[in-house]
Amino acid sequence: MAGKRAWLWGGVLGLSIAVSVLISLRIGPAGLETADVWRAVWGRLTGAGGVPDWEVAVVWDLRLPRVGMALLVGASLAVAGAAYQGVLRNPLADPFILGVSSGAALAAVAGMLFGGRAGLYGVWGIPLLAFAGGLAGLAAVLRLGGMAGGMRNETLLLAGVVVQSFLGAVLTVLMLASAERLPGVMMWLMGSLANRDPALAAGVLPCFLVSLALLVAWARELNVMTLGEDQAAYLGVDVGKRKWKILVAASLAASASVAVSGIIGFVGLVVPHIVRLLAGPDHRILLPLSALAGGLFLLWADNAARAAVPGQEIPIGAVTAFLGAPFFAYLLRRSGRTR
Amino acid sequence: MVEVREVWKAFGPRAVLRGISFTAEAGGAVGLIGPNGAGKTTLLRLIAGVERPDRGVVRVEGRPVGAFRRRELARRLAVLSQEAFTPFPFSVYDTVMMGRHPYLRPLRGITPRDREIVERVLAEVGLAEVASERVDRLSGGQRQLVALARTMAQEPRVLLLDEPTTFLDLGHQVRVLDLVRRWQRERGLAVVMVLHDLNLAALYCDRLVLIHGGRVAASGRAAEVLTPEVLESVYGTRPVLVPHPVRGVPQLFVQPDQLPEDRNETPRRVRSAGRE
Numbered sequence: 084m085a086g087k088r089a090w091l092w093g094g095v096l097g098l099s100i101a102v103s104v105l106i107s108l109r110i111g112p113a114g115l116e117t118a119d120v121w122r123a124v125w126g127r128l129t130g131a132g133g134v135p136d137w138e139v140a141v142v143w144d145l146r147l148p149r150v151g152m153a154l155l156v157g158a159s160l161a162v163a164g165a166a167y168q169g170v171l172r173n174p175l176a177d178p179f180i181l182g183v184s185s186g187a188a189l190a191a192v193a194g195m196l197f198g199g200r201a202g203l204y205g206v207w208g209i210p211l212l213a214f215a216g217g218l219a220g221l222a223a224v225l226r227l228g229g230m231a232g233g234m235r236n237e238t239l240l241l242a243g244v245v246v247q248s249f250l251g252a253v254l255t256v257l258m259l260a261s262a263e264r265l266p267g268v269m270m271w272l273m274g275s276l277a278n279r280d281p282a283l284a285a286g287v288l289p290c291f292l293v294s295l296a297l298l299v300a301w302a303r304e305l306n307v308m309t310l311g312e313d314q315a316a317y318l319g320v321d322v323g324k325r326k327w328k329i330l331v332a333a334s335l336a337a338s339a340s341v342a343v344s345g346i347i348g349f350v351g352l353v354v355p356h357i358v359r360l361l362a363g364p365d366h367r368i369l370l371p372l373s374a375l376a377g378g379l380f381l382l383w384a385d386n387a388a389r390a391a392v393p394g395q396e397i398p399i400g401a402v403t404a405f406l407g408a409p410f411f412a413y414l415l416r417r418s419g420r421t422r
Numbered sequence: 423m424v425e426v427r428e429v430w431k432a433f434g435p436r437a438v439l440r441g442i443s444f445t446a447e448a449g450g451a452v453g454l455i456g457p458n459g460a461g462k463t464t465l466l467r468l469i470a471g472v473e474r475p476d477r478g479v480v481r482v483e484g485r486p487v488g489a490f491r492r493r494e495l496a497r498r499l500a501v502l503s504q505e506a507f508t509p510f511p512f513s514v515y516d517t518v519m520m521g522r523h524p525y526l527r528p529l530r531g532i533t534p535r536d537r538e539i540v541e542r543v544l545a546e547v548g549l550a551e552v553a554s555e556r557v558d559r560l561s562g563g564q565r566q567l568v569a570l571a572r573t574m575a576q577e578p579r580v581l582l583l584d585e586p587t588t589f590l591d592l593g594h595q596v597r598v599l600d601l602v603r604r605w606q607r608e609r610g611l612a613v614v615m616v617l618h619d620l621n622l623a624a625l626y627c628d629r630l631v632l633i634h635g636g637r638v639a640a641s642g643r644a645a646e647v648l649t650p651e652v653l654e655s656v657y658g659t660r661p662v663l664v665p666h667p668v669r670g671v672p673q674l675f676v677q678p679d680q681l682p683e684d685r686n687e688t689p690r691r692v693r694s695a696g697r698e
Contacts, residue, residue: 169510173509174510304523306512306516307523309509309510310508313467314501316472316492317472317496317500318496318520318521318523318524319493319495321492359510359511363511363512364508364510364511364512365516
């Protein structure tokens with residue numbers, strides 16, 4: 084019963100992604116028509132001639148990587164959000180609120196600014212640094228929030244705000260210390276997929292896949308843990324260990340995505356909620372569908388970031404916040420009422 | 423079935439349990455009663471294995487609780503507490519199926535036998551019609567029945583209940599406890615329950631253990647434990663006890679303080695169950 088609905092929504096989301104990718108490939112200043120995009124896609128795939136080289140280059144080297152990255156980052160954030168919400172039993176949890184994004188961003192920025200000297204180049208350097216930073220941010224927020232079984236929404240939010248402010252202050256100092264690279268880092272921080280090195284994605288994809296595979300494997304335990312930690316223990320879950328494993332796995336995907344895209348808030352918050360409404364709360368279904376829906380959501384957020392203001396690009400983090408913050412306010416209001 | 427032997431537990435400098443012993447046999451119900459903060463819930467958590475005793479031992483089926491893996495223990499012992507449901511919209515069926523978690527094999531998942539058990543338990547509890555509804559849309563009483571069904575789907579041999587009837591209306595209190603008692607008798611379940619309501623405890627437990635200040639103040643059958651003297655020494659108020667008109671077990675009435683205005687109401691003479 085639930086399985087059928089999962090496949091249905093999986094199909095709908097998959098199809099929407101396919102269509103959205105084609106539409107997204109058209110968006111951009113080069114003025115390519117749908118037919119041109121098709122020709123360019125086919126041109127590279129089949130080696131057919133008659134397609135201008137620059138068209139092929141625009142589609143394959145600029146737009147497709149960007150589309151791919153949007154899908155990957157969106158999927159990572161949404162999966163992480165779904166897992167955090169489940170394991171903490173807190174509908175307001177997401178990588179941004181939990182300090183994972185700020186921690187990862189700080190570590191990644193530090194790596195970018197000083198990495199040259201420390202010899203931390205390479206595909207894995209920045210994502211792994213971000214992972215360490217993300218875990219540190221998460222640990223700080225959970226520690227501050229008390230980590231007590233039914234951590235209250237308000238406590239968690241406050242702890243998140245405190246940790247984010249602190250990390251933000253450190254970031255500001257870091258950035259001022261390297262003023263000549265400020266605009267680039269600034270743009271990155273506010274969340275953007277512009278001018279990303281596609282090689283970075285090569286480091287993020289495995290992180291996402293590992294994280295998703297582990298979390299799906301633990302999905303039944305995640306379901307049981309939504310009953311509360313004691314009850315999960317009574318039902319045979321080794322809560323102490325499993326909880327940390329889930330938090331670490333989710334943080335892997337979230338941090339690695341921050342390494343490519345900077346801080347993009349609210350994706351991990353909004354997407355799992357919507358998927359739960361459509362396909363139910365079972366994590367075996369919720370996690371994969373959140374990946375698809377998160378990718379789709381961020382792809383369109385990126386399209387909006389590229390197309391909303393002609394000739395200029397707004398940070399994608401601003402787009403997701405514009406959509407996500409009111410949704411967050413709605414959730415906060417609702418959770419306040421039921422308590 | 424459950425054997426609690428000389429158990430001590432302190433949180434920091436505060437000793438909560440100071441040498442508690444009792445046993446619960448298969449097919450019998452032991453009620454843990456006592457004032458707020460007496461350590462009843464801590465004791466239950468020790469039996470459930472989520473806390474460790476500082477001294478002493480808790481055995482389930484003759485084996486120390488700490489020696490079980492959580493999954494093994496979960497196939498023998500289930501716990502029903504006050505509010506244990508998810509903030510997410512799981513269905514009644516899926517929530518009860520979570521009771522099968524300790525039996526699930528990673529690759530096989532849910533078997534026909536698991537479904538059979540869940541459906542049988544749902545029918546016994548009277549929730550078969552609402553099986554596909556969302557738990558968060560049910561009333562508090564129905565939700566507690568869902569939680570009870572989930573513990574029964576665990577097919578435990580020991581059932582622990584932590585104030586299972588708090589927040590429930592009269593009808594649901596009786597339904598929950600009646601179901602527990604039926605299972606206890608039919609399947610030889612050993613039941614240990616923490617109850618605040620002494621009248622319900624007298625009606626539904628075969629033996630009572632009265633805990634006060636981390637020690638056993640009295641234990642035995644209801645008529646032995648629920649006496650005005652014992653209760654006054656523990657609760658600091660002297661109640662009146664009369665036999666239940668049908669069941670005969672002692673039932674208790676509190677006595678408000680006598681104020682000057684009350685003087686024109688002539689006190690009625692009551693035959694007390696506790697002292698003749």
